[in-house]
Amino acid sequence: MNRPKSVALATALMFSGSASAQAGSVTGQAALALAGVVASASHLLSMAEKEAVATLFAANSTIAHKKKIVVTADKIVCRVSNVDITARSCELTFGKTVKTINGRPANEMFATEAMAGVPSDAAAGSIFESLSKLTCTLDPVAIKDKAGAGAECSYEAAK
DSSP, rough: OOHHHHHHHHHHHHHHHHHHEEEEEEEHHHHHHHHHHHTTTTTOOOOOHHHHHHHHHTTOOOOOOSOOEEEEEEEEEEEEEETTTTTTEEEEEEEEEEEEEEEHHHHHHHHHHHHHHHEEETTTTTEEEEEEEEEEEEEEHHHHTTSSSEEEEEEEEEE
């Protein structure tokens, strides 16, 4: 490969990598999983919405709830340690409310973020996954059709 082509390729790869680190989206089963773990921690949803999301996430698409459900979070920062292997936590920010989860729920959040394509970062014995401006939309009617549709999430890199 000649020099101008290799520089162009390197530049294209550099910019494509930075674009994916800035924003992301996910659909289908990964979006339903992400909405499911976030909804359980959210105080922004009604009990009926939380129950509907939990039921969908538990593999039951036959629910009475027919309206679309929007699950949001302003910021989610999860941390696990590769030194203190018992340490795992996530801070979820919903408006002015910050909820901290630890242990198994934090592990589920961290793993689900990874499955949804949220990039990880490491620093001094810790691995982080973080996102901001999460918006997941679930359409129970479309999910009930079992055609792979009805769940979409978008997010940005945490700042």
